[in-house]
Amino acid sequence: MGFYGIPIVDKHMAQGVGNGGFSMSGTLIAIIVIAVLLLVFLYPMYVRLIQLKNKAKEAMSGIDIQLKKRYDLIPNILTIAQKYMEHERGLFDEITRLRSAAASLKADADTIGKKIELDNQIVSKMGQLMVNVENYPQLKADGTMMQAMQTYSEVEEHIAAARRFYNSAVNELNNAVEIFPSSLVAGMIGIRSYPFFETDETSRQSVNAGDYLK
């Protein structure tokens, strides 16, 4: 302490204060620059990931809409087929059970896998039904049944198209989620990969025409 209690600041101390001041403002500028750079690079990645996630959700919703058309159509087909195919009761019950289970599931990232599995089973059972229809000539001649089958066929084509859109959207999303550096941003904001719509093992096996031409 100097005269009258006023602290004495000598030139060395002053220099020390000046240097400390300089390093503080330099650090601050560096932090700001890094933050801006991160924002410039990270923000577009963030936006793209959100867009891809929403596109995958849109595609999922598209499948859901088409599947709903199928679920609405199945009871009509079963009602008509029941009149003629009395011995296929077991198959009808199985299709109805699967349909109810699939229709009750909402389409989101958590349930999409289960939905795909149920859908594959429905396709398999409905395929069996269509083959069995060939054994009932009266049913084949029924105009309502033919129209229902044609509508079902169109719905299946739309479902196939919706699946292609879904797989395309999921492919883009999964690439962004799994490839560095957008994978870091995806991890930070909690966006994860979606499953692809794949066929089941039974459908992948080659068909033996001899089984059908007996």
Add this chain to the structure above:
Amino acid sequence: MNNIPRIGNDIANYITHSDVSNNTDFPKPHEQEKYSIEQFKEDYKYILKNNVFPELEQFNELKDQSVAKIKELKIGATLFIGIYIVTCILFRISPNILLFFCVYFIFTRYSSSIKKKLENEIKSRIVPILIQAFPGFSWTLEPIITKSEPEEDGLYIDYIEGHYKTDDNFKGSYRGVEIAITECSCSDKNGLNIFQGPIIRIKMNKNFEGVTILRPYNKRTRLTKLEEIILEDVEFNKQFKVFSTDQIEARYLLTTAFMDRLKRIMLAFKTKKIYCSFYKNYVYIGPYTNNDLFSLADLSKSLTDEKQYEVLFEEFASILKLVDHFKLDAKLGL
């Protein structure tokens, strides 16, 4: 008369000039049946020899007059150029190159219009007879696919402020599928040719509501109000840009089988550019052929030269084969 080919109903609808029907060897109408291209060919050859060639005799004089006019033009143009060059040499003036181009342009345009006039005269008489080899089809010079149709479906958005010129038009059904063909050329407001070839409109075997457009690949191509669709076929994506109102509907229409067939069509028409769109339950296919199809009355050959009629048949049949190629006559899910 035992060799009369089987021809469809409504001959009167196809004959636009009553004096043509006076030919007593004309085949009698009967029930329409499903025909193959080979059957069409047999009927076509029969009609060509028995009904068309006799009619062509009356056009020989007109053809000779047209050839004479073009010859006069050629001589006139050559003389003019000759006199001009001599004058330039004598008076030591540098010749104006632009004048040569003008003379060439005028000569080409005028001789084309003479040839076209002769061709239209002949076509108006004989094509309605020839087309009877294809039951259910008719021919006209009036546009069937009008200018507004390509505008609405977005097939040729670029030319809206430009010109749309049509030539031959056909309409009918093949294997139960509606087909319309309009041979046209489109140019933009600056006169630049955008498209020349046939626009083929075929009724689709699928129902759909929106618009899906395929354009030859160009990085800068954008269509407002439509979403760009990236499909799975990498080769296809290199050749086309796809735009649609709906992602799912675009994939419903553009199945992997359809994409593959469209690529093969480009080979069949020997073109690197093909336009395609789906609109109001129709598919519009426009191969850019850049030459005049269904052309007749080649002045350098005899009017009864069979080769030009064979080419005409092959061009028309190749369009009908699109129905078989794309399997548009059946609901296959492909």
